Amino acid sequence: SQRSDVKDYARRIISESQTSQQTLMxxxxxxxxxxxxxxxxxxxxxxxxxxxxxxTPRGSFDNLYLTQSAQVQQGNWATYKGYAEDGADQSLKQVAGNGVPIIEQQLQQGSALLPSSLSAN
Incomplete structure (x- = not known):
């Protein structure tokens, strides 16, 4: 990454993902x-x-990373939200339910870092 705000965002995503994975396991x-x-x-x-x-060229990395991150998080959100609502195991439902707002926050933060022409898509 070339931008410090994207680096900070990526570090936060990694940290939150590691915590979420540990909780799930x-x-x-x-x-x-x-x-x-x-x-x-x-x-x-x-x-x-x-x-x-x-x-990808260095100048395009940040936008590609943020776009890909949003795609992954959308999939994660759908999985977590679906299981939080309809999952069979109460413990895993709780893990999923706790993860939904974290993923929603990640999506909002990542979208705010994208140029407006990209985040509108």
């Missing part, structure tokens, strides 16, 4: 059940996104 097992941990491998789509970031 801790919620996968309790006295009544044990749920298998999800894979840590990147999907083909996410690997492609990283490849694009690595190959």
């Amino acid at each position: 801790a919620s996968l097992s309790n006295d009544q059940r044990k749920i298998a941990r999800p894979s840590t491998r990147l999907s083909a789509e996410r690997a492609s996104m990283l490849k694009m970031l690595r190959s």
Whole structure:
């Protein structure tokens, strides 16, 4: 990144994602059940996104990163929101419900960093 505000945003996203992942992993097992941990491998789509970031010109990196971040967060929001409303496991519903406002805040903050011509899309 070339911009300090984007760097700060990325650091915050990483930190919040790590905390969220730790909370989720801790919620996968309790006295009544044990749920298998999800894979840590990147999907083909996410690997492609990283490849694009690595190959993009420096001057375009920030906007591409913010755009990709918004796409990922929209998917995360839909997953968390859906499970918070309709999930079967109460512990995981709580994790999802607690994550929804965090993701919404990330989306708002990221959108505010994009040039207005890009954030309108």
